[in-house]
Amino acid sequence: MELLFEGIREAFRLLIHADPEVVRITLLSLKISGCATFISLIIGIGAGMLIALVEFPGKRLLISIINTGMGLPPVVVGLFVTIFIWRNGPLGFLGILYTPTAMIAAQAIIATPIVAGITIAAIQHLPEELRLQILALGATRTQMVWMLMKESRLPLLAAVMAGFGGVISEIGASIMVGGNIMGYTRVLTTATVMETSRGNFDVAIALGVILLLLSFSVNFILTTIQQYDKK
Amino acid sequence: MTKNNIRPILLDIRNLSSVRGGRTVLNIPEMRIYEGEILSLIGPNGAGKTTLLMALLRLVPLESGVIVFKNTPLNETLPHDTYRRHFVMVFQKSLLFNSSVFNNIAYGLRIRGIRGRELLRRVDEQMALFGIAHLRNRHARKISGGEARRVSLARAFVLNPTVVLLDEPFAGLDTPTRDALIADCEKILRASGTTAIFATHDRNEALMLSDRISVMNEGRILQTGAPEDIMHRPANEFVASFAGTDTIISGPVIKKNRGTLFIEVNGSILEIVGEAKIGSKVTFCVRPENILLSKKASRATSARNAFAGSIQRILPVGHFYKVFIDCGFQLIAHVTHQSVKNLGLAEGGKIVASFKATAAHIIRGAAEV
Numbered sequence: 070m071e072l073l074f075e076g077i078r079e080a081f082r083l084l085i086h087a088d089p090e091v092v093r094i095t096l097l098s099l100k101i102s103g104c105a106t107f108i109s110l111i112i113g114i115g116a117g118m119l120i121a122l123v124e125f126p127g128k129r130l131l132i133s134i135i136n137t138g139m140g141l142p143p144v145v146v147g148l149f150v151t152i153f154i155w156r157n158g159p160l161g162f163l164g165i166l167y168t169p170t171a172m173i174a175a176q177a178i179i180a181t182p183i184v185a186g187i188t189i190a191a192i193q194h195l196p197e198e199l200r201l202q203i204l205a206l207g208a209t210r211t212q213m214v215w216m217l218m219k220e221s222r223l224p225l226l227a228a229v230m231a232g233f234g235g236v237i238s239e240i241g242a243s244i245m246v247g248g249n250i251m252g253y254t255r256v257l258t259t260a261t262v263m264e265t266s267r268g269n270f271d272v273a274i275a276l277g278v279i280l281l282l283l284s285f286s287v288n289f290i291l292t293t294i295q296q297y298d299k300k
Numbered sequence: 301m302t303k304n305n306i307r308p309i310l311l312d313i314r315n316l317s318s319v320r321g322g323r324t325v326l327n328i329p330e331m332r333i334y335e336g337e338i339l340s341l342i343g344p345n346g347a348g349k350t351t352l353l354m355a356l357l358r359l360v361p362l363e364s365g366v367i368v369f370k371n372t373p374l375n376e377t378l379p380h381d382t383y384r385r386h387f388v389m390v391f392q393k394s395l396l397f398n399s400s401v402f403n404n405i406a407y408g409l410r411i412r413g414i415r416g417r418e419l420l421r422r423v424d425e426q427m428a429l430f431g432i433a434h435l436r437n438r439h440a441r442k443i444s445g446g447e448a449r450r451v452s453l454a455r456a457f458v459l460n461p462t463v464v465l466l467d468e469p470f471a472g473l474d475t476p477t478r479d480a481l482i483a484d485c486e487k488i489l490r491a492s493g494t495t496a497i498f499a500t501h502d503r504n505e506a507l508m509l510s511d512r513i514s515v516m517n518e519g520r521i522l523q524t525g526a527p528e529d530i531m532h533r534p535a536n537e538f539v540a541s542f543a544g545t546d547t548i549i550s551g552p553v554i555k556k557n558r559g560t561l562f563i564e565v566n567g568s569i570l571e572i573v574g575e576a577k578i579g580s581k582v583t584f585c586v587r588p589e590n591i592l593l594s595k596k597a598s599r600a601t602s603a604r605n606a607f608a609g610s611i612q613r614i615l616p617v618g619h620f621y622k623v624f625i626d627c628g629f630q631l632i633a634h635v636t637h638q639s640v641k642n643l644g645l646a647e648g649g650k651i652v653a654s655f656k657a658t659a660a661h662i663i664r665g666a667a668e669v
Contacts, residue, residue, distance in 0.1 A: 198393060207384060
């Protein structure tokens with residue numbers, strides 16, 4: 070317990086004194102996970118809307134695959150992304166291995182099925198006739214899709230939270246494709262693992278607490294927006 | 301009908317058909333809708349009323365069909381989106397958006413690029429017309445069912461559509477709310493001269509609102525006509541039954557005299573006005589309100605048909621009672637609560653049922669005059 074309290078004390082000390090290394094790691098974590106979430110929102114919401122609204126053969130199979138992808142193990146994603154961007158891999162010419170770009174790509178792959186899966190469920194949950202009603206009021210197809218997104222904004226905000234929560238806390242992919250390079254690809258999760266392996270539990274706990282606070286702050290803001298809208 | 305003949309044709313529909321799951325759900329060889337009229341589509345659930353409304357809006361895939369709107373055929377010079385914006389449809393469910401009442405009503409205007417004072421004026425005007433001005437800032441999901449229907453109608457009417465398609469918009473409402481809403485809706489439709497096509501399975505709603513009624517079943521229109529035509533001159537047994545004419549009788553014509561046919565039904569001779577060949581079998585119907593009940597046969601009445609029978613069943617139906625009488629054939633009459641009391645009607649009791657020869661309408665077997 071003493072170790073835990075020590076860690077929490079250290080966390081607040083690091084936060085209060087705005088330790089430059091901690092601030093940099095925190096900002097990099099936010100930047101990488103924020104970008105990955107943003108990319109996953111664009112791809113995930115777009116694909117989710119398309120799959121939910123268009124009838125095609127194999128739709129059920131595709132939804133099952135996406136739903137399975139919602140629980141995609143980060144280490145598996147990390148492994149495949151590493152193979153693809155490895156010097157001799159199909160995308161090796163990009164030269165992005167052990168860069169923040171590779172971490173964003175890997176995290177986006179993790180978050181996209183989460184966002185797409187929740188989007189599909191959200192759109193399919195709306196009454197079937199709502200689409201027809203929107204069209205029957207004179208909307209074009211694009212206006213109809215936009216309105217459906219507005220109508221499902223509460224679950225779509227949940228998709229943002231789930232996507233961000235999934236990537237800010239993952240370690241496997243980040244460490245594999247980022248390499249935990251100090252000052253370049255070191256983020257809160259990879260730093261916590263490293264400090265733990267070094268036996269620096271107080272710093273590891275401090276980083277863990279910061280990660281929790283960060284995750285909580287983002288989710289609190291999104292939840293506030295979501296619940297305010299629900300009123 | 302005469303009223304419609306002087307109105308210009310707004311929609312001319314030919315060979316409209318839609319197939320779903322290998323089954324033809326809509327088959328309309330021809331249909332005309334006149335400017336400013338209120339046409340009701342009545343029929344049981346699954347008759348194809350909603351499908352027809354959605355087909356007019358091009359919201360269901362069509363197997364075939366030509367739609368001519370204001371003399372312009374769709375597909376050629378009239379694009380679908382432009383055509384659709386002349387229409388608006390109100391569904392059975394209110395389907396309000398997750399926003400305020402004001403935003404719901406304003407939606408259609410906003411997507412048409414109408415903003416500012418014009419938008420405010422039109423939304424406020426509709427809210428006043430439908431009596432929902434006090435709900436302006438309320439959340440649309442937190443109002444009553446009746447209020448939601450009003451918002452849904454206001455959201456449609458604010459667009460000043462050429463045609464409004466109403467798919468059972470009054471279903472599921474309590475009677476006072478429904479009657480008030482129908483009255484308001486009719487007033488607004490008549491004042492604006494908007495053409496309306498109104499689907500319902502409630503013939504009373506159709507009678508309250510319509511200039512013409514089309515009776516549908518299994519994707520087809522069985523008869524279109526003025527309400528009194530549908531009620532008193534049904535084209536077939538289905539229309540008669542759906543229009544509330546329960547007494548449908550068949551029998552051979554054994555004699556005719558100056559336009560009166562003498563028809564034998566289970567040993568009784570019934571006299572009805574009409575034309576048919578002697579020996580042919582005719583089917584005719586008599587509306588329940590045209591069948592009179594009395595304790596005994598009276599010479600004072602001008603009714604040519606009077607039959608003694610026994611009461612099989614007395615069924616309370618809202619404001620009146622439905623009395624099933626077995627006279628060797630079945631007659632069904634509507635009587636008031638007061639009449640049930642005065643005549644001492646009881647199941648198993650004896651009664652005389654009478655109707656005029658002119659009260660019968662030949663459905664099948666009539667000869668061309």
